[in-house]
Amino acid sequence: MKYLRVNKSDYNFLHRLLMRHSWMKTFGGWLSLSRPSFHTVGILPFILGTVLAYKIAGSFSASIFALGACAIILIMLSTYHAGEYFDYREDEISHHYYRSKFAGGSGVIPGGKLPRAVAFWTSVISIVLAGILGIILQFYFQTGRFTLLLGGLGAFLGFFYSTKPIRLVERGLGEIFIGFCYGWLPVASAYYIQTETIHPIIHLISIPIALTIFNVILLNEFPDYYADKCVGKKNLLYRAGKKAGLMIYTACAFSASAAMLLSPLGGVPFKIIYFYLPVFIISMFIVATIFRQKHEERKMLEILCGLNIVVNLGTSLSFILAYL
Secondary structure, rough: OOOOOOHHHHHHHHHHHHHHHHHHHHHHHHHHOOOOHHHHHHHHHHHHHHHHHHHHHHHOOOHHHHHHHHHHHHHHHHHHHHHHHHHHHHHHHHHHHHHOOOOOOOOOOOOOOOEEEEEEHHHHHHHHHHHHHHHHHHHHOOOOOHHHHHHHHHHHHHHHHOOOOOOOOHHHOOHHHHHHHHHHHHHHHHHHHOOOOOOOOOHHHHHHHHHHHHHHHHOOOOOOOOHHHHHHOOOHHHHOHHHHHHHHHHHHHHHHHHHHHHHHHHOOOOHHHHHHHHHHHHHHEEEEEEHHHHHHHHHHHHHHHHHHHHHHHHHHHHHHHHHH
């Protein structure tokens, strides 16, 4: 029998090829784990706060904005990766019975693309790096004495949304904290680090943003309902039940739309109505579809979850365009 002979140059080429493939696979898995498209729900409100700081107070620093945006991204990375680690069991069940782009995590850990421990340690590293950026902002750029407090509040609530033993997601309050962290907090924080103050109009503007991101989380819990029930994950939908959950969703959708349409009475430029109208139509379409019980169809629920994110992003974008 003759043996296949491989010269040294061929061996080195194959070794490099395998290493490159392994690195690309790892990077691809990490990118999927990080779910970059879902970072927009935090970045747009932060951009809005920066726009408000420039338009209302005439204050803007590109360096402060860039560092603040990086800190926001790192906090979201920490939140998402902690969720991937601590929600492993329900995500595994969810991906087996009901695959969804908007629920059940990224599927990277259950799919074996990355070790589970990677999610935990990248979560911890991300929150530490966010803290370092917060220190630089407060003490080097002199962005105000409440900079670390605002950032730390978001980091704490985000990290412990899924992390034990606090695990806010199981206490029936996690969705409310998400509304706060993706609604008022990024708008107020962005404005504060540019101006060292928080303008009263931010409280009004953040209401519909908070309500719509609350609804994003609530509707995304529907595809995970069976998996969450199997492991006893007592989130808001688990506690309220599907029927009451839909009523809560509808009430928040109408409240968000009312807040947007009435916002010019509080000082928001009237042209926001024109920017918001397409978003309003999409929001009412989701509500009408739910009333017709069409959300029970798997494909339709997937579409509604996607449109729901569009409503949240469109709400923040409407404010940005109105002020620009």
